Amino acid sequence: MNNANLNLLIGLAMGLNLLALGTSRLPALIRAMSVQGVILGVMPILMEGHPDWRVVLVALATIGGKGVLIPGLLRRAMRTVQIDRELQPLLGFVPSILLGAAGTIAALALTHLLPLLPEHAGTLLVPGALATVLTGFILLIGRTKAISQVCGYLILENGIYLFGLLLIKAMPLLVEAGVLLDLTVGVFILGIIVDRIQRAFDSLDTRKLTALHE
Amino acid sequence: MNSILDLILRLDCWLLLAPLLPGIINKVKAWVAGRRGPPVLQLYYDLARLWKKGVVMSTLASPAFVILPAVTWVALLGAAMLMPLGPLGAGLTFRGDALLLLYLLALGRFCTAWAAMETGSAFEGMGTVREVSYAVLAEAAMIAAVLSLSVQSGSISLAVMLAPAMGASAVLLAAGLFIVLLAENCRVPFDDPNTHLELTMIHEAMVLDHSGPPLAAILHGASMKLLLFTVLLVQAVLPIGRLGPWAAGLVLAGGVLGVTVAVGLVESLLARFAFRRVPLLLTTAFLLCLFALLVAWKGGVP
Numbered sequence A: 001m002n003n004a005n006l007n008l009l010i011g012l013a014m015g016l017n018l019l020a021l022g023t024s025r026l027p028a029l030i031r032a033m034s035v036q037g038v039i040l041g042v043m044p045i046l047m048e049g050h051p052d053w054r055v056v057l058v059a060l061a062t063i064g065g066k067g068v069l070i071p072g073l074l075r076r077a078m079r080t081v082q083i084d085r086e087l088q089p090l091l092g093f094v095p096s097i098l099l100g101a102a103g104t105i106a107a108l109a110l111t112h113l114l115p116l117l118p119e120h121a122g123t124l125l126v127p128g129a130l131a132t133v134l135t136g137f138i139l140l141i142g143r144t145k146a147i148s149q150v151c152g153y154l155i156l157e158n159g160i161y162l163f164g165l166l167l168i169k170a171m172p173l174l175v176e177a178g179v180l181l182d183l184t185v186g187v188f189i190l191g192i193i194v195d196r197i198q199r200a201f202d203s204l205d206t207r208k209l210t211a212l213h214e
Numbered sequence B: 001m002n003s004i005l006d007l008i009l010r011l012d013c014w015l016l017l018a019p020l021l022p023g024i025i026n027k028v029k030a031w032v033a034g035r036r037g038p039p040v041l042q043l044y045y046d047l048a049r050l051w052k053k054g055v056v057m058s059t060l061a062s063p064a065f066v067i068l069p070a071v072t073w074v075a076l077l078g079a080a081m082l083m084p085l086g087p088l089g090a091g092l093t094f095r096g097d098a099l100l101l102l103y104l105l106a107l108g109r110f111c112t113a114w115a116a117m118e119t120g121s122a123f124e125g126m127g128t129v130r131e132v133s134y135a136v137l138a139e140a141a142m143i144a145a146v147l148s149l150s151v152q153s154g155s156i157s158l159a160v161m162l163a164p165a166m167g168a169s170a171v172l173l174a175a176g177l178f179i180v181l182l183a184e185n186c187r188v189p190f191d192d193p194n195t196h197l198e199l200t201m202i203h204e205a206m207v208l209d210h211s212g213p214p215l216a217a218i219l220h221g222a223s224m225k226l227l228l229f230t231v232l233l234v235q236a237v238l239p240i241g242r243l244g245p246w247a248a249g250l251v252l253a254g255g256v257l258g259v260t261v262a263v264g265l266v267e268s269l270l271a272r273f274a275f276r277r278v279p280l281l282l283t284t285a286f287l288l289c290l291f292a293l294l295v296a297w298k299g300g301v302p
Helices: A002-022 A026-047 A053-081 A093-113 A125-142 A146-166 A173-201 A206-210 B002-017 B020-033 B042-052 B064-082 B097-117 B122-153 B167-184 B212-237 B245-269 B275-298
Strands: none
Touching (some): A002 A093, A002 A146, A053 A173, A093 A125, A146 A173, A173 A206, B002 B212, B020 B042, B097 B122, B122 B167, B167 B275
């Protein structure tokens, strides 16, 4: 019962991966990322039959951080630099969505080769995590705007979080809470950096950062 | 004797009901825009008018110019005979008829494209290129959809494939097939059936030089194709096989009407896409059907 619900949520998260790969609008990308964060935040409560207050607290912190705070910071950064489109990606939208879909299918088809615990064999946690990490990589590599790359990084982190859910009984959620704090600070700093890049180069194209000049 | 009577009734049903669908779509569009709109039976009047007219032949065109629209029309009618109609079953059914359906649709498109090239007009060549390049992606999605239905039911006969519902992947398949329906029938996000500008036409540009009875065959064939895809979509998604005969017939008719109204609403509420955005939408449809296939294959839980 719980497994079916969990798989549905992971399926939704995988759908959001493809949505993030296919959209050229930054608000849609940020929204896909934040909805994915909320879905991931709900999962620990669903996995524990009787969640104690610590699990609920971390779940709430995840939802608040990934679903509200970080997207809010990113939207503010987007408003200050006044861009809302990824116009010239290094990897086009159709190739990246096809690559993401191929990765998702490969993850689903090949997971049974991994030595998993029997209680994890029935869930989509591992393929979901692999597909999400791959989506993050594609976004990081294929996009040129700093904000899209940050979204790629955050989706990558979502995938790692999914992996972490496998160890929910062994690993203290404190570690995840620490990661979440780091992320929030990182995005906060990035909001400032994005503003600086925009002022120095009149563009957010990170390719310009590789050229040296006086 | 009985089967011949059944076949004739079925033919009449497809031939007479098909032109109703574009009428309903136009009525919905007019209603959303607050106009009165053309009568629902407008396409019947148009077909009757075109049938009485003569054919204008270009000096460049070979007799294929007149024959090919007829071939298209017959291919689409053959495809319609293969499509089961809920409790009535299909006119013809055998193992692997799903493949024949796909190939008949492809044959219809090939003949329309060939006929368009006959006159050597630049606009028709342009329309053909667009139609065929969209079709490459739409056909991939269509094949993935048929594959997922066949994996779900373990059969390659349409009557068996379409009887049960898809279960978990029904939503994915419905969305994918609806996009394919819009693309294959040149409806709005892909093509505007009301456009009068040759540069932006796709399907219309292909039939610019046809006139009289061949044009009537093309228009009637297009409406039959629309009905075919609507019936396919409704039967693939709704569990019609589990209902009693009367309920199934009512659900099928209601579903077809619902899809037609949905096409009209999409057409009123959405602008057509720029050409470079179309491949992304068609790829999305392909992926939706592919994931439906994946869910059907893995049965929800790997």
